[in-house]
Amino acid sequence: MLNRKILTLTVTTGIILSALGGTPKALAASTTSKWEEVTGKYTKAKGIGHFGDTRILHTTKANNQYYLQDTTRGVKIVTYDGQNRDDIRPILWRDTDKKFYDAKDAIAVDAHYYAGVVYDYFKEKHGRNSYDNKGGIIRSYVRMGDFADALWAGSGILYGNGNSDDGIQTRGFSSALDLVGHEFTHAIISTSSKLIYKNESGALNEAIADLFGTLIEHDSYNKKLTKKKANWNFAEDVYVDGKTFLRSMNNPASAPLSINSGYREPLIDSEGKIHTHYPDHYSKLYKGTEDHGGVHFNSSIINKASYLLSEGGTHYGVNVQGIGKEKVGKIYYLAATEIFTENTNFKDARLGLEKAAKKLYGDNSKEVKQVQAAYNAVGIK
Ligand SMILES: [Ca+2]
Ligand SMILES: [Ca+2]
Ligand SMILES: [Zn+2]
Known part of the structure; x- marks a missing residue:
């Protein structure tokens, strides 16, 4: 029943269930009172994820079981099993022989391992200790039954198993590192600028999440943590066909609108304008009430700007010289955590990013000019 409820909510909000959309009551109750905890001995284990990579896992040994509880990062990182139940009774994901090698383990292995990768990225690059910068416990919750989505639910990240709805086969939603990074970034925003998940501030929230998910994907590839080449598409690893993706930062129009369950073609806004592709320019802004005012749609305008700032290019006759992923990460991180406020719109975002670039690189720096x-x-403008 609860799964059904979550499913309904996520169908209307797209890829995440936001703070504004609300957390289902039963889930909120279980996150505060029923998350299982164990105390025991720190132990390294191994697991195999969706793509067959063998991962080192940090676990806790207790009662002759190995639990996915990593005490080496922040307070800890824990991964729970939803047991494909209709109600929420999270128990820690466990194994008896330290080898999380079964096919059913893959979704838990990827969730647990990637939570650590994402934690490390923000610690190393931005000095942030977990999403709240206080070492906050990172909870992942997998095996949610027939539910094809991922979401930040206020106190944990929920990952669906994937399914073949809409004729498109999806795998476990923890399989995509960019998506894991995306949900974690929502958690960072929810404890810093708190961008309201509606209209332009909501689309900005979405775009920042896409950006850091993508930067983490690139960083992970550079560190050789994964063999798969990094890209500027979003959530492609979720799709079994190997060619579908949810959004594209470099070429927003290349992503099919129909993939995101929040949007059905044609998308008609309050001015009667028909939108057939994700927008890559402010003149193509969706004005309407679908999906909290198009938060997963209008985000593509910011996504394109973020891509251009990093990689460069000429767009609508304007030339941008790329400043690279490291600097883009620093500028957006500073703006998102210290400059943006709840109501920051797209124009404010530009000003805030300029301010961040000035602070980091100087008032007349090339970085400011490229923003x-x-x-x-x-x-x-
Ligand atoms: Ca085993
Ligand atoms: Ca990607
Ligand atoms: Zn999101």
């Missing part, structure tokens, strides 16, 4: 160029290119 301006990237936002000029997508029509945000």
Whole structure:
């Protein structure tokens, strides 16, 4: 029943269930009172994820079982089993022989391992200790039954098993590192700028989540943690066909609108304008009430600007010289955690990013000029 409820909510909100959309009551109750905990001995174990990579897992040994509880990062990182039940009774994911090698383990292995990768990225690159910068417990919750989505639910990340709804086969939603990073970034925003999940501030929230998910994917590839080449598409690893993706940061129009369950073609806004592709310019902004005011749609305008700022290019006749992923990460991180506020809109976002770039690189730096160029290119002036 609860799964059904979550499913209904996520169908209307797209890929995440936001703070504004609300957390299902039963889930909120179980996150505060029923998350299982164990005390025991720190132990390294191994597991195999969705793509066959063997991962080192940090676990806790207790009662001759090995639990997915990593006490080496922040307070801890824990991964729970939803047991494909209709109600929520999270128990720690466990194994008896330290080898999380069964096919059913893959979703838990990837969730647990990638939570650590994401934690490490923000610690190393931005000095942040977990999403709240206080070492907050990172909870992942997998085996949610027939539920094809991932979401940040206020106190944990929930990953669906995947299914073949809409004729498109999806695998466990913890399989995509960019998606794991995306949900974790929502958690960071929820404890810092608190961008309201509606209209432009909500789309900005979505875009920042896409950006860090993608930067983490690239960082992971550079560190050789994964063999799969990094890219600027989003959530592609979830799709079994190997070619579908949810969104594209470099070429928003290349992602099919129909994939995101929040949008059905044609998307018609309150001014009667028909939207057939994700927008890459402010003149293509969706104005309407679907999906909290198009938060997973209008985010593509910011996504394109973020991509241009990193990699460069000419867009609508405006040339942008890329400053690279490291600097883009620093500028957006500073803006998202210290400059943006709950109501920051796209124009404020440009100003906030300029401010961040000035603080980091100087008032007349090329970085500031390229922030301006990237936002000029997508029509945000
Ligand atoms: Ca085993
Ligand atoms: Ca990707
Ligand atoms: Zn999201």
